[in-house]
Amino acid sequence: MRRTEGTLEVTGLTAGYGETRIVEGLSFAVPAGGRMALLGRNGMGKTTTLATLVGQTTRHAGSIRLDGVELSGLNSSARAAAGLGYVPQTRDIFRSLTVEENLVTGLKGRPRSALEEAYALFPRLKERRGNGGGALSGGEQQMLSVARALLGRPTVLLLDEPLEGLAPVICDQLMQALAQLTVTLILVEQQVDRALDFAQSAVILERGQVVHEGAAADLRDDHALMERHLGVALAV
Numbered sequence: 001m002r003r004t005e006g007t008l009e010v011t012g013l014t015a016g017y018g019e020t021r022i023v024e025g026l027s028f029a030v031p032a033g034g035r036m037a038l039l040g041r042n043g044m045g046k047t048t049t050l051a052t053l054v055g056q057t058t059r060h061a062g063s064i065r066l067d068g069v070e071l072s073g074l075n076s077s078a079r080a081a082a083g084l085g086y087v088p089q090t091r092d093i094f095r096s097l098t099v100e101e102n103l104v105t106g107l108k109g110r111p112r113s114a115l116e117e118a119y120a121l122f123p124r125l126k127e128r129r130g131n132g133g134g135a136l137s138g139g140e141q142q143m144l145s146v147a148r149a150l151l152g153r154p155t156v157l158l159l160d161e162p163l164e165g166l167a168p169v170i171c172d173q174l175m176q177a178l179a180q181l182t183v184t185l186i187l188v189e190q191q192v193d194r195a196l197d198f199a200q201s202a203v204i205l206e207r208g209q210v211v212h213e214g215a216a217a218d219l220r221d222d223h224a225l226m227e228r229h230l231g232v233a234l235a236v
């Protein structure tokens, strides 16, 4: 079924930390239910871009529209209520709470029965429901962080390097679960091959500016472009 919610349009976005501008004039769009890979070498502004979308940086200019609604004047919680979900690089979980207690904090007023959605997506979390967040493996923490964000029923989910530090087999499991989702997704990822296999479109940032936007498959085939902006060339 084609989704009708979750169209994100970013235009001329300039933001940073206080007076320091890190991203400059960013423009890109993701259709409802689409998946975009946001790529770039270290320090190019990917995390800052996601943090700006959710209202955690200083915005100097530009517009962020979700289904035609302007978000840039709203605070972070209002943006979350409008449909933006965020899984930061730090994995946003409470280490002293159990898995289930962590999930409950993501319910945002929904009935407890909604927890079954999280357990259906990640059966491993059901097995570990009584364990403390701090006792989980890196992969389980990432699953918990994603599941908690999804319980808020976002229409757009922003994921910052979800595969970082995870074993290849766990990366496979996580990507398979993410591929089942119908929400709009923006994926920041250093594993360029996995990101381009997963996404339909790709944006490359260099020093806080968009230097390439196009179909993920086209970028995958353009070895010179990949080499120039990402320093990698993927196997054919």
Ligand SMILES: Nc1ncnc2c1ncn2[C@@H]1O[C@H](COP(=O)(O)OP(=O)(O)OP(=O)(O)O)[C@@H](O)[C@H]1O
Binding pocket: 017, 020, 022, 040, 041, 042, 043, 044, 045, 046, 047, 048, 049
């Ligand atoms: N809180 C902050 N205050 C000031 N500058 C910051 C802050 N966070 C990041 N920066 C700077 O912003 C620039 C972009 O960083 P950012 O984390 O957005 O890049 P990135 O592309 O996500 O990199 P990485 O792949 O290493 O996570 C860097 O020069 C960084 O030092």
